Amino acid sequence: MAMNGQSTGSSHTRVASVSTPNLRTIGFAVNGQGAGIEKKNDGMAESDIGIRAFVESDLVWAVPLLERDFASSTVVSRGHVIDAAELPGIVAVREDEPVGLATYRLNEDDCEMVSLNSVVENIGAGTALIEAVATAATATGCRRLWLITTNDNLHALRFYQKRGFSLAALYPKAVDQSRALKDIPRLGADGIPIRDEIELELWL
Numbered sequence: 155m156a157m158n159g160q161s162t163g164s165s166h167t168r169v170a171s172v173s174t175p176n177l178r179t180i181g182f183a184v185n186g187q188g189a190g191i192e193k194k195n196d197g198m199a200e201s202d203i204g205i206r207a208f209v210e211s212d213l214v215w216a217v218p219l220l221e222r223d224f225a226s227s228t229v230v231s232r233g234h235v236i237d238a239a240e241l242p243g244i245v246a247v248r249e250d251e252p253v254g255l256a257t258y259r260l261n262e263d264d265c266e267m268v269s270l271n272s273v274v275e276n277i278g279a280g281t282a283l284i285e286a287v288a289t290a291a292t293a294t295g296c297r298r299l300w301l302i303t304t305n306d307n308l309h310a311l312r313f314y315q316k317r318g319f320s321l322a323a324l325y326p327k328a329v330d331q332s333r334a335l336k337d338i339p340r341l342g343a344d345g346i347p348i349r350d351e352i353e354l355e356l357w358l
């Protein structure tokens with residue numbers, strides 16, 4: 155998600171409950187495999203991905219997961235520094251092991267997905283988490299789910315667009331400004347210079 159952030163205090167507010175998402179609404183099968191912090195795809199046979207609320211005891215693996223992809227648990231989004239580890243979130247599990255995490259911020263009319271990270275890729279965790287965040291957002295009356303990614307993250311741009319998100323805005327050189335708030339590398343995925351923020355949205 156974004157390379158930005160802001161500390162939001164020390165309380166670890168979590169969603170109280172998360173209903174099982176109807177994954178058929180976005181048309182993807184959900185399967186699974188084991189946990190770990192390195193990206194994995196162990197090729198195990200299909201098994202269901204479950205979801206549950208992000209709770210305090212998850213921090214022991216969730217913070218290293220956020221650090222793996224964002225260098226720290228803080229991200230920067232639209233000029234705001236956000237500690238994703240302090241936000242409400244949803245955990246994807248397979249066989250009781252965490253395989254992914256999404257965190258989000260609920261606003262009056264919309265919901266920002268602040269982070270989305272899979273411990274184990276390509277088993278359906280990311281898809282299940284998007285659907286679960288969309289369900290949680292809809293339940294509170296949000297009409298729009300949005301997120302910020304960066305210009306280098308072609309994998310994420312592909313991933314989100316295949317799941318119904320569309321490009322909503324381009325913020326040229328926004329990451330250059332974010333470097334005043336967080337140490338962000340110059341080069342990102344595939345050696346692409348990290349410069350711009352891209353906003354994607356999904357109407358709920």
Ligand SMILES: CC(C)(COP(=O)(O)OP(=O)(O)OC[C@H]1O[C@@H](n2cnc3c(N)ncnc32)[C@H](O)[C@@H]1OP(=O)(O)O)[C@@H](O)C(=O)NCCC(=O)NCCS
Pocket residue numbers: 155156182183184185186200223254270271272273274275276277278279280281282301302303304307309310312313316
């Ligand atoms: C982007 C990211 C969250 C995607 O998560 P993911 O868990 O791999 O997503 P899914 O498993 O739901 O889907 C990935 C692919 O696996 C496929 N897949 C799902 N279950 C599968 C299974 N059992 N067997 C084979 N393939 C499967 C999906 O069809 C999908 O392919 P497609 O995009 O071509 O349709 C993940 O790559 C990640 O953590 N990236 C690093 C952090 C990051 O960049 N986050 C986004 C920042 S904005």
